[in-house]
Structures are given as structure tokens and as C-alpha cells.
Amino acid sequence: MASHYCLIVLFALPLLFSPTAGDSRCSTHEVALVRNISDLPQDSYGIPGLSHITVAGSVLHGMKEVEVWIQTFAPGSHTPIHRHPCEEVFVVLKGSGTLYLASNSHQLEYPGEPRAFTISANSTFGVRDDDVHQVWNTNDKEDMQVMIVISRPPIQVFMYQDWYTPHPNAKLKFPCYWDEECFQSQPKIEL
Amino acid sequence: MASHYCLIVLFALPLLFSPTAGDSRCSTHEVALVRNISDLPQDSYGIPGLSHITVAGSVLHGMKEVEVWIQTFAPGSHTPIHRHPCEEVFVVLKGSGTLYLASNSHQLEYPGEPRAFTISANSTFGVRDDDVHQVWNTNDKEDMQVMIVISRPPIQVFMYQDWYTPHPNAKLKFPCYWDEECFQSQPKIEL
Numbered sequence: 001m002a003s004h005y006c007l008i009v010l011f012a013l014p015l016l017f018s019p020t021a022g023d024s025r026c027s028t029h030e031v032a033l034v035r036n037i038s039d040l041p042q043d044s045y046g047i048p049g050l051s052h053i054t055v056a057g058s059v060l061h062g063m064k065e066v067e068v069w070i071q072t073f074a075p076g077s078h079t080p081i082h083r084h085p086c087e088e089v090f091v092v093l094k095g096s097g098t099l100y101l102a103s104n105s106h107q108l109e110y111p112g113e114p115r116a117f118t119i120s121a122n123s124t125f126g127v128r129d130d131d132v133h134q135v136w137n138t139n140d141k142e143d144m145q146v147m148i149v150i151s152r153p154p155i156q157v158f159m160y161q162d163w164y165t166p167h168p169n170a171k172l173k174f175p176c177y178w179d180e181e182c183f184q185s186q187p188k189i190e191l
Numbered sequence: 192m193a194s195h196y197c198l199i200v201l202f203a204l205p206l207l208f209s210p211t212a213g214d215s216r217c218s219t220h221e222v223a224l225v226r227n228i229s230d231l232p233q234d235s236y237g238i239p240g241l242s243h244i245t246v247a248g249s250v251l252h253g254m255k256e257v258e259v260w261i262q263t264f265a266p267g268s269h270t271p272i273h274r275h276p277c278e279e280v281f282v283v284l285k286g287s288g289t290l291y292l293a294s295n296s297h298q299l300e301y302p303g304e305p306r307a308f309t310i311s312a313n314s315t316f317g318v319r320d321d322d323v324h325q326v327w328n329t330n331d332k333e334d335m336q337v338m339i340v341i342s343r344p345p346i347q348v349f350m351y352q353d354w355y356t357p358h359p360n361a362k363l364k365f366p367c368y369w370d371e372e373c374f375q376s377q378p379k380i381e382l
């Protein structure tokens with residue numbers, strides 16, 4: 001076991017929603033304990049170039065302390081410049097891109113010029129609470145796929161117009177795009 | 192982006208420790224933001240058939256709210272029967288096996304007969320706080336590899352002799368095997 005090679009294959013299949021799929025997706029009572037990731041809903045949620053899968057979520061699966069997502073970014077697509085009051089861990093599953101991180105966000109009135117870090121398949125990195133960051137698929141040849149872990153769900157996202165937008169002007173997006181459909185049917189979570 | 196196929200390859204390479212590797216591994220000040228998972232230490236920690244990699248940890252990487260591990264189980268190897276006061280999410284990356292779960296642990300004086308769930312590559316499942324469980328590679332032909340997410344690190348593990356061991360007789364293992372070497376060099380965490 002000191003050394004091993006492993007090959008991992010995930011299939012993300014097209015979605016086939018039944019008329020009641022929306023309701024069942026929003027009921028944590030109907031969620032199977034063991035779920036095939038290929039069968040989970042994936043959607044762009046109107047964000048160009050994004051495919052998001054909630055692998056384990058607070059609104060969809062009753063998680064209280066962590067969430068796990070898989071997101072795929074088409075070449076040139078990216079997250080907004082944003083921060084959130086929770087920890088985040090990324091594992092890059094496929095492709096490559098760039099992490100832009102303003103790790104001194106807390107000390108300034110605005111994020112400021114970010115540092116750029118190259119990220120690629122089989123790499124991992126973390127983002128601290130409220131550090132302003134952006135993940136960008138800067139590889140024009142292939143999709144970039146990442147597994148994302150966040151703490152303290154459901155996530156509250158503060159989005160910035162640019163790296164010099166004052167922190168008070170950042171726009172709160174809550175619930176986030178993939179929680180919107182089901183959030184109202186869940187017990188309210190105190191923020 | 193409605194449909195896509197992705198191939199993910201992780202290489203877990205042999206470890207080459209320098210004489211000071213122990214010290215550097217225990218210093219969160221020397222941790223690179225972006226880390227290649229293939230370069231991270233992997234070890235059995237004396238547990239037969241296990242290979243553990245801390246992808247993002249509290250003791251090794253300064254995480255405060257979540258940890259991410261990759262564990263590989265040789266055929267026939269398994270976790271102890273255990274519980275922990277935190278949430279856990281598994282993503283099966285390779286192979287197959289069985290999850291044994293006593294989800295009514297909280298209502299009894301002992302875990303009781305567990306339910307068995309087949310788990311296989313590309314499946315995901317969660318374990319609630321303090322639900323007694325065991326993950327077993329019951330496939331005699333190949334390793335089973337899982338990515339594990341836990342909340343509230345560092346983890347406190349309560350281990351059971353069998354499914355009828357009274358809860359008060361479960362043995363606390365803290366720090367857990369992979370945190371032992373570095374835990375003492377870190378600031379104490381209140382339990």
C-alpha cells in the first residue's frame with residue numbers, strides 16, 4: 001500500500017426530469033443514503049459555461065456542517081469575484097486554470113490586486129473565510145472540473161464587480177443559484 | 192455543458208522523507224497554498240491494508256472547519272466500528288465495498304445490528320454526527336479508494352469492539368493516527 005496508482009472515472013449524464021422531479025429533489029425525506037453521482041441533477045443555473053452538481057448539500061440532502069459540489073467550467077468560464085464566510089477546499093479533478101486570491105482582503109477596504117496561482121488536475125487548495133477569490137478556466141483546450149467542499153452551509157456569497165469594489169458594495173447572493181429552487185421549501189436557517 | 196464525460200486520474204506516489212520532513216510536515220507555516228496530491232504523504236499509520244492521505248487537514252494545513260482525506264483500502268481491509276461527533280461525506284473514487292451503519296445508534300445503549308449498503312465507484316453517502324458505522328472493502332479483487340470530508344476537525348473517534356459494545360465502553364482515539372505526529376506541535380484545541 002506504500003505506493004499505488006488509481007484511475008477514477010466519473011460519468012455525468014444528461015438529466016431527465018420527471019414532472020415531479022422538482023418536488024422530490026426538494027424533499028430531504030426522499031433522498032437515498034447512497035447516491036450515484038451520475039444520477040444527480042447537473043445544471044448551469046443560467047451561468048454561462050458552468051455545470052454544477054450538489055453531491056451533498058444542506059438544502060437538498062440535509063447536511064448541517066459541510067457541503068460537497070462538483071463544478072465543471074468550460075474553457076474561458078469562471079466564478080464571479082467573491083467571498084463567503086466559510087472555509088472552502090478545492091480538489092482539481094480535470095483540466096487546469098487559475099486561482100485569483102486576494103488573501104489580504106480582510107485588511108483593506110476593497111479586495112485589491114489578487115495573486116494568481118496555476119491550478120491543475122490532481123492539485124488541491126483551500127480558501128479561508130472571507131478571502132476574496134475567483135476561479136477561472138484559463139485553459140482554452142479543455143473543461144476544468146473541481147470538487148468543492150464548503151463549511152457552514154447553506155453558502156452566502158458576496159459578489160464583487162471588480163477587485164477594487166469596496167467591501168460594503170459587494171452584493172449578497174442568498175440563497176445561491178443551486179439552492180434557490182428548494183430553499184423556500186426547507187426550514188428557515190438563521191443567518 | 193448539459194452532458195459531459197470526465198476522466199480523472201490521481202497518482203499516489205511513494206514517499207521520500209528528508210530528515211526534516213517530519214518537522215516541515217508539522218508546520219502550517221511551510222504549507223504551499225496549491226499542493227499536488229501526488230506529493231502529499233501517504234501512510235498506513237500501522238493500520239493493515241490502509242493508505243491515508245490528508246488532502247486538507249487542521250493539524251497539517253490549518254483548516255478550522257473541514258478536512259478532506261483520501262483513503263485506500265486493500266481487499267478485505269476496513270475501518271473500525273466507530274462514531275465521531277461530526278458530519279462525514281464519502282465519495283467512492285475506485286472499487287467497491289460495504290457501508291455498515293447503525294443509524295439508530297442514538298436511541299440505544301449500544302449500536303445494535305447495522306444496515307448494510309453496497310457502495311461503489313462514483314457513489315456518495317453521508318454519515319450523521321455520532322451514527323456508528325464501518326466501511327469495509329468487501330471486493331476481494333481490487334482496492335477501494337474513497338475521498339472523505341469531515342466537519343469540526345481535528346476528528347475525535349470513538350471505537351467499538353463490536354456492534355453490541357455499550358456506548359460508554361467505546362474507546363476515544365484522539366488525536367487520531369494521522370494527526371498524532373504533529374498534534375503536539377500545534378496549539379491545543381479545546382474539546
